[in-house]
Amino acid sequence: MGQFLDVRERILELTSIVSAIIIWEIIARIINKNYLLPKFTEVVANFLKLASEGELYRDTITSLNFFAIGMGVAIAVGIPLGIMMGWFKTFDKAVDPIIEMIRPIPPLAWIPFAILWFGLTKYAAGFVIFVGAVFPILVNTYTGFRNTPRVLVESGMVLGCIKNRDLIFRIALPAALPSIATGVRVGMGVGWMCVVAAEMFGVSKYGIGWKIWHWNDLHHMDMVLTYMLVLGLIALVIDRLFRYIVQEWWLKWQTGVVV
Amino acid sequence: MLSIKNLNKIYHTEEGDEVVALSDINLYVADKEFVCFIGPSGCGKTTLLRIIAGLEKPDSGTLTVNKEPIKGPGPDRGMVFQEYSLFPWRTVLKNITFSLELKKIPKIEREKIAREFLELVGLLEFADSYPHELSGGMKQRVAIARAMVNDPDVLLMDEPFGAVDAQTRNRLQHELLNIWEKKKKTVLFITHSVDEAVFLADKVVVFTARPGRIKEVISVDLPRPRERTSFEANAVREHLLASLGAEIQAAID
Numbered sequence: 001m002g003q004f005l006d007v008r009e010r011i012l013e014l015t016s017i018v019s020a021i022i023i024w025e026i027i028a029r030i031i032n033k034n035y036l037l038p039k040f041t042e043v044v045a046n047f048l049k050l051a052s053e054g055e056l057y058r059d060t061i062t063s064l065n066f067f068a069i070g071m072g073v074a075i076a077v078g079i080p081l082g083i084m085m086g087w088f089k090t091f092d093k094a095v096d097p098i099i100e101m102i103r104p105i106p107p108l109a110w111i112p113f114a115i116l117w118f119g120l121t122k123y124a125a126g127f128v129i130f131v132g133a134v135f136p137i138l139v140n141t142y143t144g145f146r147n148t149p150r151v152l153v154e155s156g157m158v159l160g161c162i163k164n165r166d167l168i169f170r171i172a173l174p175a176a177l178p179s180i181a182t183g184v185r186v187g188m189g190v191g192w193m194c195v196v197a198a199e200m201f202g203v204s205k206y207g208i209g210w211k212i213w214h215w216n217d218l219h220h221m222d223m224v225l226t227y228m229l230v231l232g233l234i235a236l237v238i239d240r241l242f243r244y245i246v247q248e249w250w251l252k253w254q255t256g257v258v259v
Numbered sequence: 260m261l262s263i264k265n266l267n268k269i270y271h272t273e274e275g276d277e278v279v280a281l282s283d284i285n286l287y288v289a290d291k292e293f294v295c296f297i298g299p300s301g302c303g304k305t306t307l308l309r310i311i312a313g314l315e316k317p318d319s320g321t322l323t324v325n326k327e328p329i330k331g332p333g334p335d336r337g338m339v340f341q342e343y344s345l346f347p348w349r350t351v352l353k354n355i356t357f358s359l360e361l362k363k364i365p366k367i368e369r370e371k372i373a374r375e376f377l378e379l380v381g382l383l384e385f386a387d388s389y390p391h392e393l394s395g396g397m398k399q400r401v402a403i404a405r406a407m408v409n410d411p412d413v414l415l416m417d418e419p420f421g422a423v424d425a426q427t428r429n430r431l432q433h434e435l436l437n438i439w440e441k442k443k444k445t446v447l448f449i450t451h452s453v454d455e456a457v458f459l460a461d462k463v464v465v466f467t468a469r470p471g472r473i474k475e476v477i478s479v480d481l482p483r484p485r486e487r488t489s490f491e492a493n494a495v496r497e498h499l500l501a502s503l504g505a506e507i508q509a510a511i512d
Contacts, residue, residue, distance in 0.1 A: 158338040159358040
């Protein structure tokens, strides 16, 4: 949407990040205990080494694979269910109590059953991510449908759009897209958080989350920190990419910032 | 062509009380007639329009358009709402083609028809703009084009120019009359403005305060284009103001 920060804001951002890094490095050198706080320079060295060896690439692909499975199913379940609940009152009344029972259970509590049902496979990891991501998507889709302006529905009706199917797909769904996009974005955030936990029980020898536990067991805290930062960095890239796609293509009709 | 007989509409509040919104409405509107509804706020004129549109159901009475009873929304009746009602995710052109898409008219043809109607409301160069890029007056012109493209027999307008400034409003009234003369539709037009009613209508229907009844129907037999400040127009306006003033006082009491 062409929102460029001006140069001064850019400089301020950069200064802030650089200062944080310098302070980190200084404190790490004063403490001088790698176990408590690894140095920034060490983390960068680790990162470069892992990247050049291709190890980081395999870890990232593995984690993204789990993430994609979880998110894919969360979207495929959350959006249609949200649409049904948002549009059909009876369906909502029937399903809502069940949803409200399951929703407060933290995704990590599902890990035992994930392993039981899916074994130590990528689907077990995907399932935990799915549980984390599906509810924000469902709830936001539902809210978006509920908040469809009445005048738009009625405009559609007087223009000959009478059937539920037409009203849903031609009016309520496009009207709810901004809300759905927010749901997917929040869901991706929660889902990514679940990646660490989903990999904890060892469905693969690779994966960013798995490596955090792995290096922790070996007391290599500099490696732990390196993978932590990679985890954050990838989340940032995914989020920015999603926002860009949504704003440039999906919701170009909207004014201002979308999600 | 539009006939309403003994129509009643009662609302039930959450406390279980009954509120009579419309009481014993009888009205006949001839083909190609321009009729304005005027009355105090809450007198039920919007409800009547929505019933004619098929968006609400009356509790009793008969309602026919071209002798066909009204069962729900239909292509014979187009509506322009008071609020901005364009689909924000569609361009101006695609807003107008909406009803044609539902009728499965091929893309090239429906866009040709839509452009014709865009030209009618003078917004051809905004075909590819999104609604948020338009001013309030422009949005309502697109809404009129969108309702007209469906070729309805009756155009229902619920205070369509209520939210635009006075100068734009005068221009829109002129344009609406132009369109009405070109396309010869029956128009039912709700307004709060006596000036607007006198400028536009063949017939002004005055409503009483709640419960809404038709108080009187005034014919405005003035040639068009009308002079807003002519002696004759002023005479009609004075009559309307007096009639309406009593009702507004009643609504306040």
